[in-house]
Amino acid sequence: MSGDEHVFTELIRDYVAECLPHAEQVTDTFVELERCWSEGIPADELLPGLKGTLHTLKGNSAMMGFAPLQALAHALEDVCARCTSDPGSRTPEAADLLVEGGSLLIDLIRDAAATPPAPEATADFVARVGRLLEAPAAVEPDRRETDRRETDRREGDRRRDDRRGSAGSGDAGSAVRIDFRLLDTMLEIFGESMIDHAALHDAHRRLLHRLGTCPELGDLDRTLVSLDSTMKRFENALMRTRMLPVSTVFGRFTRLVRDVARSEGKRVRLVATGGETLLDKTVLDRLGEPLVHLLTNAIVHGIEPEADRVAAGKPAEASLVLRAAPISDRVVITVSDNGRGLDVARIQAKAEALGLAPAGGDAEQLSNLIFRSGFSTTDQVSTLAGRGVGLDVVAQSIRELGGTIEIRSVPGKGVTFVLGLPLTLAIMKSLIVEVDRERYAVPLSHVVETARVDPAAIHDINRHGVTIWRGHPVAVTDGGVLLGSPSAGEHARSFYLVITSGGRRRVILVDRLIGYQDVVVKGLDPALGRPDVVSGAAILGDGRVACILDPVRILDQRSAA
Amino acid sequence: MTAPHAYLVVDDSPLHHQMYKLIFGRGSLQGSTVYHATNGREGYALFMAHPELTLVLLDLNMPEMNGLEFLERRRADKLHLDVPVVLVTTEGTPDDEARGRAAGAWDYLRKPFQPADVERLAQRVLAASA
Numbered sequence: 177m178s179g180d181e182h183v184f185t186e187l188i189r190d191y192v193a194e195c196l197p198h199a200e201q202v203t204d205t206f207v208e209l210e211r212c213w214s215e216g217i218p219a220d221e222l223l224p225g226l227k228g229t230l231h232t233l234k235g236n237s238a239m240m241g242f243a244p245l246q247a248l249a250h251a252l253e254d255v256c257a258r259c260t261s262d263p264g265s266r267t268p269e270a271a272d273l274l275v276e277g278g279s280l281l282i283d284l285i286r287d288a289a290a291t292p293p294a295p296e297a298t299a300d301f302v303a304r305v306g307r308l309l310e311a312p313a314a315v316e317p318d319r320r321e322t323d324r325r326e327t328d329r330r331e332g333d334r335r336r337d338d339r340r341g342s343a344g345s346g347d348a349g350s351a352v353r354i355d356f357r358l359l360d361t362m363l364e365i366f367g368e369s370m371i372d373h374a375a376l377h378d379a380h381r382r383l384l385h386r387l388g389t390c391p392e393l394g395d396l397d398r399t400l401v402s403l404d405s406t407m408k409r410f411e412n413a414l415m416r417t418r419m420l421p422v423s424t425v426f427g428r429f430t431r432l433v434r435d436v437a438r439s440e441g442k443r444v445r446l447v448a449t450g451g452e453t454l455l456d457k458t459v460l461d462r463l464g465e466p467l468v469h470l471l472t473n474a475i476v477h478g479i480e481p482e483a484d485r486v487a488a489g490k491p492a493e494a495s496l497v498l499r500a501a502p503i504s505d506r507v508v509i510t511v512s513d514n515g516r517g518l519d520v521a522r523i524q525a526k527a528e529a530l531g532l533a534p535a536g537g538d539a540e541q542l543s544n545l546i547f548r549s550g551f552s553t554t555d556q557v558s559t560l561a562g563r564g565v566g567l568d569v570v571a572q573s574i575r576e577l578g579g580t581i582e583i584r585s586v587p588g589k590g591v592t593f594v595l596g597l598p599l600t601l602a603i604m605k606s607l608i609v610e611v612d613r614e615r616y617a618v619p620l621s622h623v624v625e626t627a628r629v630d631p632a633a634i635h636d637i638n639r640h641g642v643t644i645w646r647g648h649p650v651a652v653t654d655g656g657v658l659l660g661s662p663s664a665g666e667h668a669r670s671f672y673l674v675i676t677s678g679g680r681r682r683v684i685l686v687d688r689l690i691g692y693q694d695v696v697v698k699g700l701d702p703a704l705g706r707p708d709v710v711s712g713a714a715i716l717g718d719g720r721v722a723c724i725l726d727p728v729r730i731l732d733q734r735s736a737a
Numbered sequence: 738m739t740a741p742h743a744y745l746v747v748d749d750s751p752l753h754h755q756m757y758k759l760i761f762g763r764g765s766l767q768g769s770t771v772y773h774a775t776n777g778r779e780g781y782a783l784f785m786a787h788p789e790l791t792l793v794l795l796d797l798n799m800p801e802m803n804g805l806e807f808l809e810r811r812r813a814d815k816l817h818l819d820v821p822v823v824l825v826t827t828e829g830t831p832d833d834e835a836r837g838r839a840a841g842a843w844d845y846l847r848k849p850f851q852p853a854d855v856e857r858l859a860q861r862v863l864a865a866s867a
Contacts, residue, residue, distance in 0.1 A: 184756060184759070186759070187752060187755050187756060187759065190751060190752045190755045191752055193751070193752075194750060194751055194752040195752075228798070231827050232750070232827070234827075235827040235848040235849050236750070236752055236849070238848075238849035239752075239756065239848065239849035239850070239851075353751065
């Protein structure tokens with residue numbers, strides 16, 4: 177061959193994009209096979225589908241010159257072929273080997289662009305497959321239980337099919353693949369047109385003020401109204417291009433749940449629904465990790481050991497349900513286990529020790545304490561859920577996404593985490609405010625009230641401004657102090673807004689309320705340095721740049737007058 | 738410099754389309770026109786529209802219309818029977834090959850292939866039609 181070995185290197189990204197979903201799909205099926213075989217269900221119908229996919233993986237890997245991956249796919253094919261022809265070889269060991277091989281396949285393909293797979297990465301596995309296949313065929317297992325389980329099995333199939341079907345993005349024939357950076361560029365250009373759009377409205381308002389009503393302005397009026405609606409539709413269409421089904425994230429969890437459950441010696445079944453629900457890619461990218469923590473937590477802490485479950489009259493196999501559904505302009509994701517529920521007595525004791533116990537023993541308020549930093553009731557550090565990452569970190573990352581997190585617990589029945597997420601992080605509904613002549617955008621999702629300041633209502637207690645808002649004492653922070661503006665404190669502010677997140681509130685004093693605006697969020701160059709409480713920047717209708725305030729970080733700060 | 742040649746590649750794998758783009762964009766095949774289709778039905782529509790094709794590379798396993806169905810339909814429609822169609826397969830069984838030839842496949846190309854394999858194939862087609 178004439179130096180063709182590396183001719184395809186520039187295709188590695190295409191290779192990964194095409195093969196990774198295949199590898200994830202076969203590994204999901206391996207996990208399913210493992211479950212079926214451990215219950216004595218032959219699962220004949222799952223095997224033929226694997227053959228074609230493994231074959232494609234083998235061919236594509238060979239084409240790229242990835243011999244170790246080719247060998248790995250081939251070895252997995254061999255195991256599947258043996259299991260197809262000889263039901264006696266459908267043993268837990270074979271299933272275990274398949275899942276392990278599938279995981280290896282995923283890892284190697286994912287890293288292929290950075291590190292082309294080395295022969296030793298798969299040699300050991302391929303050798304073990306060789307030894308397994310050399311072993312004499314096993315005796316047909318006892319299948320007395322098969323019929324009884326067949327009903328469950330069909331149910332499982334149906335669910336899996338639902339998930340598969342929903343994962344597709346409609347008519348594959350009309351789909352194109354686009355570099356996400358191009359979508360970002362389009363969004364930026366759209367943001368610029370939003371600025372011109374706002375400027376047009378501004379000019380129109382000034383004209384109207386100077387000229388009064390006249391026929392020519394009527395034409396301009398109508399054109400502006402039509403432009404408003406076109407811009408809105410364009411925004412919706414543009415946002416739609418950035419959306420991916422949540423199944424792209426959910427799909428990664430089958431293997432995770434299996435691995436964690438196994439290392440904990442528990443049996444857990446993961447069921448996912450609503451995988452077709454769409455979310456902006458930027459939100460999805462940051463959702464994986466918090467969900468991994470919630471699922472891991474549920475298996476390690478929420479789900480009881482098998483013996484305890486049986487003693488409590490529950491099925492030995494626990495279930496973990498992941499659901500997603502769109503609700504108006506948000507997406508709700510829930511993670512539910514059917515384990516023991518929160519240990520309310522222990523949380524109460526800890527809350528009392530820390531002086532955090534809510535008055536009147538409000539169960540929900542008490543439950544939500546577990547999201548607070550440093551609040552953990554588990555004394556022993558588990559190898560999995562431990563790692564110093566607690567629910568406070570999960571809550572923090574969800575709130576940084578502009579989302580909400582709540583917990584519902586029923587003792588003995590299980591725990592459900594409810595996540596509310598914005599559809600996108602790219603365009604944000606904001607309240608524009610002015611502090612010391614600078615404008616700032618505040619995410620509207622965190623603003624609960626705005627009004628004119630009544631100085632008499634602000635009391636100076638312990639040098640911190642405090643006011644009573646809806647019957648609760650709430651700390652008051654001066655906007656200028658918050659943002660470190662030089663002339664802070666030189667004059668009284670005229671307006672306030674109340675921001676909230678995770679049950680915490682803060683009153684912020686500002687000079688003016690400018691209005692509501694949808695802004696395209698831009699990141700800030702870290703080199704510029706910025707106050708902690710600013711999360712990004714936006715360009716306003718008049719071309720000015722406004723910093724976007726981060727309500728979560730503001731609430732994290734100790735109140736200062 | 739020979740006259741520019743036109744090729745049609747029909748495959749459901751985006752990776753393979755990228756590969757064909759590379760292969761037809763370099764070496765002896767540089768300057769070729771390549772039409773891409775991601776399933777048999779789309780491929781058949783392009784095939785109808787381009788009687789000038791030098792060669793069709795047709796994947797065997799595809800959704801919508803597979804390679805064999807493509808060939809059978811071509812034969813029934815008596816459409817551009819002089820254009821050579823090469824079936825691209827991963828480990829096709831002898832049975833597949835026989836059925837493909839019976840349906841009018843000019844030759845076979847086995848996946849995985851290297852650029853040189855496609856170049857040689859194109860040369861053979863051009864030599865045969867010369």
